[in-house]
Amino acid sequence: MTKQTVAQRIGAEPGRITRWVILVVVGLVFAIPIVSMIEFSLSSNNGHGYTLDHWTGLLSPESARTYRTLFQGIGNSFLLAAVTVAIVLVVLLPTMILVHIQFPRLRRVLEFICIIPITVPAIVLVVGLAPVYGIVVRVFGGSIWTLAFAYGITVLPYAYRAIQANLDAVPVITLSEAARSLGASWPVILWRVLLPNLRRGVLAAAFISVAVVLGEFTIASLLNRVNLQTALLQAGQSDPWVAVIFALLALAFAFVLLLIIGRLGSVSRNRSAQ
Amino acid sequence: MTSTIPTTGPTAPSLAPSTGATVELVGVIKDYGAHRALDSIDLSIAPGEFVALLGPSGCGKTTALRALSGLELINGGRILIDGEDVAAVPTNKRDIGMVFQSYSLFPHMTALENVEFGLRMRKVPSNERQQRAVEALEMVGLERMAQRFAHQLSGGQQQRVALARALVTRPRVLLLDEPLSALDAKVRVQLRDEIRRIQTELGITTVFVTHDQEEALAVADRVAVMRDGVIEQIGTPEELYATPATAFVADFVGLSNRVSAEIQAGKVLVHGKKLELLGQSLPDGPVTAFIRPEDIAIESRGIPATVVSSSFLGSLRRTRVRLEDDSLLSIQHDVDTRPEPGDAVHLRLKGSPVSAVPRT
Numbered sequence: 001m002t003k004q005t006v007a008q009r010i011g012a013e014p015g016r017i018t019r020w021v022i023l024v025v026v027g028l029v030f031a032i033p034i035v036s037m038i039e040f041s042l043s044s045n046n047g048h049g050y051t052l053d054h055w056t057g058l059l060s061p062e063s064a065r066t067y068r069t070l071f072q073g074i075g076n077s078f079l080l081a082a083v084t085v086a087i088v089l090v091v092l093l094p095t096m097i098l099v100h101i102q103f104p105r106l107r108r109v110l111e112f113i114c115i116i117p118i119t120v121p122a123i124v125l126v127v128g129l130a131p132v133y134g135i136v137v138r139v140f141g142g143s144i145w146t147l148a149f150a151y152g153i154t155v156l157p158y159a160y161r162a163i164q165a166n167l168d169a170v171p172v173i174t175l176s177e178a179a180r181s182l183g184a185s186w187p188v189i190l191w192r193v194l195l196p197n198l199r200r201g202v203l204a205a206a207f208i209s210v211a212v213v214l215g216e217f218t219i220a221s222l223l224n225r226v227n228l229q230t231a232l233l234q235a236g237q238s239d240p241w242v243a244v245i246f247a248l249l250a251l252a253f254a255f256v257l258l259l260i261i262g263r264l265g266s267v268s269r270n271r272s273a274q
Numbered sequence: 275m276t277s278t279i280p281t282t283g284p285t286a287p288s289l290a291p292s293t294g295a296t297v298e299l300v301g302v303i304k305d306y307g308a309h310r311a312l313d314s315i316d317l318s319i320a321p322g323e324f325v326a327l328l329g330p331s332g333c334g335k336t337t338a339l340r341a342l343s344g345l346e347l348i349n350g351g352r353i354l355i356d357g358e359d360v361a362a363v364p365t366n367k368r369d370i371g372m373v374f375q376s377y378s379l380f381p382h383m384t385a386l387e388n389v390e391f392g393l394r395m396r397k398v399p400s401n402e403r404q405q406r407a408v409e410a411l412e413m414v415g416l417e418r419m420a421q422r423f424a425h426q427l428s429g430g431q432q433q434r435v436a437l438a439r440a441l442v443t444r445p446r447v448l449l450l451d452e453p454l455s456a457l458d459a460k461v462r463v464q465l466r467d468e469i470r471r472i473q474t475e476l477g478i479t480t481v482f483v484t485h486d487q488e489e490a491l492a493v494a495d496r497v498a499v500m501r502d503g504v505i506e507q508i509g510t511p512e513e514l515y516a517t518p519a520t521a522f523v524a525d526f527v528g529l530s531n532r533v534s535a536e537i538q539a540g541k542v543l544v545h546g547k548k549l550e551l552l553g554q555s556l557p558d559g560p561v562t563a564f565i566r567p568e569d570i571a572i573e574s575r576g577i578p579a580t581v582v583s584s585s586f587l588g589s590l591r592r593t594r595v596r597l598e599d600d601s602l603l604s605i606q607h608d609v610d611t612r613p614e615p616g617d618a619v620h621l622r623l624k625g626s627p628v629s630a631v632p633r634t
Contacts, residue, residue, distance in 0.1 A: 174378045177345055180365040181372035181449075182439065183395035196382040 054241040073231025076144045081213040083148035085206045088159045114160035122218035159205035166201025207257040294322035294479035295356045295446035303350035311337045313503040322477040326494035334503040371440030375452040379424035385435045386420040392443040410438035430461035450482040521631040524564035535563040550627035561630040567606035569626040576620040581613040
């Protein structure tokens with residue numbers, strides 16, 4: 001039975017016109033705000049005609065002084081992204097591998113724990129985290145990077161899914177047993193055998209964590225920290241153009257990250273299919 | 275415990291025949307919660323011997339192999355390799371080679387890199403490592419596939435690379451955990467014979483786990499038949515086939531007809547014919563006798579039966595018949611005799627000795 005006849009039989013596949021209508025509608029929903037933002041960022045101060053001044057102005061020394069908070073927010077967000085990814089790699093990844101190989105019965109428990117943050121609104125999370133951060137500040141000081149402890153929790157559901165999908169696709173237990181029988185120690189197995197085969201999942205988890213951290217506003221705002229989103233809000237109150245330009249750049253960066261994740265996924269699927 | 279992986283010097287001969295190691299399992303016990311997977315197993319394997327662990331799923335054969343490899347920790351008993359108790363030695367220090375049931379090549383490495391892996395762990399110098407890996411691939415006939423990745427190899431080729439990888443380090447013991455079960459029938463026979471040839475050439479002590487009795491009988495010096503965590507019988511393939519010690523062994527090794535019979539004065543009385551009893555003598559009374567299909571012939575006179583089905587098996591034919599008491603028998607005969615379902619035939623017991631167990 002051909003693919004088309006199966007689809008017709010079960011009525012699962014929409015017709016060509018329906019597909020195009022859905023594509024155009026969804027495309028417009030995404031494209032209109034982005035095009036509007038681009039159009040706005042190119043508009044002149046008096047609203048007549050277009051100019052690149054708002055874009056080129058960002059590079060001037062004067063802007064560096066004016067938007068110091070914004071550039072600090074960008075720096076902070078990248079630092080937070082790096083520390084959050086480190087937390088994912090150092091804490092979550094080894095835990096998941098350990099549970100997968102040695103304690104498979106705990107897998108459901110771990111999955112439940114990792115999924116919880118997605119069900120808790122950020123505002124509720126902050127209420128819970130506020131007293132905890134009182135202790136964190138006493139122990140580690142009030143540096144911006146400590147916010148990564150909270151972000152490490154918020155990215156758990158996304159990072160868990162990305163890594164688990166890869167763990168399920170690779171015969172981790174057999175590979176590690178084969179390596180042990182050949183004389184490899186656990187650190188060697190992790191570094192030389194498992195990580196190269198979990199590369200796609202780990203990279204996807206890292207990229208999606210970066211995207212989540214760059215877009216985070218609520219926790220940073222309520223805990224009085226400066227990151228990209230809080231700085232954008234602040235900048236937007238005095239200069240709406242620059243806020244829109246940075247929002248566009250953040251969108252473009254997240255888009256590139258998602259493209260890379262998608263590419264990694266397709267490479268993985270092609271390789272499995274061979 | 276001083277067990278470490280031996281490293282080899284640059285002048286060490288590669289894949290030279292070895293004398294093999296002795297392997298002993300002494301009272302080995304393995305529990306999974308309340309379930310006892312190995313119940314005080316005793317097994318002694320001579321240097322260079324090829325022993326197959328045979329049994330149905332869940333009998334404990336793979337657990338025994340994994341206990342020997344260190345992948346499962348045991349709850350009691352001792353595991354001795356060349357007299358050294360390795361029960362507490364981790365897998366990576368036991369100096370064993372292992373081939374798994376599922377394909378276990380490292381997907382991100384080429385065949386050559388896979389084979390080199392064990393040598394790399396033993397810190398063998400680069401030149402010697404590569405030379406020995408190539409030799410190991412030559413041994414399994416895959417030197418031309420050295421630069422291919424696992425997904426570019428067939429199942430049989432992957433298992434041959436896995437065999438080369440397990441052997442290249444010259445381990446004390448080679449453990450094979452159903453390495454042929456994922457392969458198709460023809461490749462299976464080829465690789466089975468290749469494993470036996472290489473094992474004989476290298477003289478390495480080998481333990482082979484399988485649920486396929488034909489496979490076990492074809493390659494092993496001795497076969498240990500396992501059931502419910504114990505070894506029911508261990509012996510040469512011929513011993514197991516000709517003199518099964520228990521009903522289970524008779525049933526599992528080869529094909530046997532279970533026939534109601536009587537013990538009379540040390541003989542087995544089956545359908546009016548007295549046959550010699552194999553193994554231990556039994557007291558007079560009802561027994562179940564195990565008669566091989568090749569020990570029954572189709573004749574013009576004898577026990578009346580009706581043909582149920584008949585299958586052509588290449589060099590012989592196997593026919594299933596129903597007796598007047600409604601019991602079914604399998605008969606093995608030459609291909610020239612071609613009974614059709616429904617045909618009335620007569621059977622004759624050839625008179626070969628049979629094994630029997632008391633009927634409960």
